[in-house]
Amino acid sequence: xxxxxxxxxxxxxxxxxxDDFTDPWKDAPxxxxxxxxxxxxxxxxxxxxxxxxxxxxxxxxxxxxxxSKVPAETYAITLDTLxxxxxxxxxxxxxKKVVWVGEHTGALMGVTLAGxxxxxxxxxxxxxxxxxxxxxxxxQPAAIAKAPEVLGFxxxxxxxxxxxxxxxxxxFARALGRSDEFPPGYNDWYLxxxxxxxxxxxxxxxxxxxxxxxxxxxxxxxxxxxWVEGDRMAVLIPEWRALVAANPRIRIVDLPGLGNAIAYxxxxxxxxxxxxxxxxQGLWPD
Numbered sequence: 001x002x003x004x005x006x007x008x009x010x011x012x013x014x015x016x017x018x019d020d021f022t023d024p025w026k027d028a029p030x031x032x033x034x035x036x037x038x039x040x041x042x043x044x045x046x047x048x049x050x051x052x053x054x055x056x057x058x059x060x061x062x063x064x065x066x067x068s069k070v071p072a073e074t075y076a077i078t079l080d081t082l083x084x085x086x087x088x089x090x091x092x093x094x095x096k097k098v099v100w101v102g103e104h105t106g107a108l109m110g111v112t113l114a115g116x117x118x119x120x121x122x123x124x125x126x127x128x129x130x131x132x133x134x135x136x137x138x139x140q141p142a143a144i145a146k147a148p149e150v151l152g153f154x155x156x157x158x159x160x161x162x163x164x165x166x167x168x169x170x171x172f173a174r175a176l177g178r179s180d181e182f183p184p185g186y187n188d189w190y191l192x193x194x195x196x197x198x199x200x201x202x203x204x205x206x207x208x209x210x211x212x213x214x215x216x217x218x219x220x221x222x223x224x225x226x227w228v229e230g231d232r233m234a235v236l237i238p239e240w241r242a243l244v245a246a247n248p249r250i251r252i253v254d255l256p257g258l259g260n261a262i263a264y265x266x267x268x269x270x271x272x273x274x275x276x277x278x279x280x281q282g283l284w285p286d
Contacts, residue, residue, distance in 0.1 A: 001048075003067060006092040009084045015067035016089070017041045017059040019052040029122065029283065030095045031055035034086075036104025037206060038169065038261075040066030040193060046267035047101075050275075054284065055099065060089060062105060064201040072200040077208035079105075083112045090120055099283060101274065103127035103263040104235075108214050115220035123281055124225040125274050127263035128235040132213040135237060138176045147175045153210040157203035165202070166195040181258060181265045218243050218250075225250040226277040228270055230259030251277065 001019050008014040022028035031051060033044045041059035051057055061068040063085050064075050086109050090098060099122050100110040107129035114124050130136055133153075137143070144151045149159025150171045160168045169191060182190075227244055229236050231254050236244060244250055253273050255266055263270050278284035 008063065008088045012063060012070050014063055014085060015061050019048045019057040021052045022054065022056055028056045030058060030093060031099040031101060032058045032060060034060050034102040034106025034109055036106050042193060043264050047271055050271050058093065064205055069198065072198055075201055075204050077205055079108055079112055079212050082109050083116060086113055087117065097122045099123050101125040104129060105209060108212060111214050111217050111221060114223050115217040118222045121223045122283055123278060124223055126227045127270060128229060128259050130235055131215045131240045133209060150175045153207050156206055157199060160199035160203055165197050165199055166191045169194055215243060219247055221247055221249055223249065224281050226274065227252045228262060228273055229254050230257045230262050232258050234259040
């Protein structure tokens with residue numbers, strides 16, 4: 001694994017982890033993995049061994065998060081900004097097409113690309129995506145009022161600064177009623193990594209994504225798409241699920257367990273579904 005960087009729009013230095021165990025004489029396809037809020041490129045570590053022998057795996061850190069730190073005073077984020085970063089990444093990699101795998105914000109970036117520049121994607125794999133964050137039950141005004149420094153989009157910076165990132169993330173998970181379902185030791189490792197994040201950047205990221213709404217883009221998806229969900233606390237609320245299911249290019253798969261962070265809770269099951277899906281598209285060896 002190596003850590004690489006490139007200049008994104010506006011001159012920002014953006015970084016990614018590159019895992020390439022493909023035959024060096026072959027022109028291997030590229031798979032891009034992108035995290036969401038509360039994530040970073042290192043969280044995909046259990047996806048790498050089963051995939052990096054066939055794909056050149058690029059684990060990208062979103063602008064402002066993980067390895068892609070930027071100056072907090074000038075940081076502003078929208079989904080359009082992130083889409084431009086994604087296109088710049090593909091140009092930097094010198095690839096015409098990739099398989100895009102994303103969870104939450106990373107998935108929303110993929111949905112946006114699938115509508116704007118479908119010619120840059122072989123396929124899209126969504127590991128849970130909130131089509132409009134304001135519609136999530138836990139982020140409704142009544143819920144936010146009970147814990148504004150934890151659940152509020154614009155109030156969270158005060159909570160992060162008062163509690164520290166580690167304690168704030170623990171409070172965030174408790175407020176949403178999410179059990180861990182991770183191996184022993186995982187949560188401590190994860191929280192240690194997230195404790196290094198800049199609270200201002202994380203808070204600005206959350207507030208910048210508050211108005212995100214990709215519902216109009218779902219019918220525009222024109223590439224083969226796998227949409228993985230959990231059968232408990234599904235990210236796709238019924239209205240969104242009906243919209244996603246109406247697009248014939250999208251295949252929805254429900255796995256047992258929590259929908260939130262399913263890519264990290266059940267990496268082996270998710271990878272198995274991705275392989276099966278890609279094989280059907282001629283993108284994975286039978």
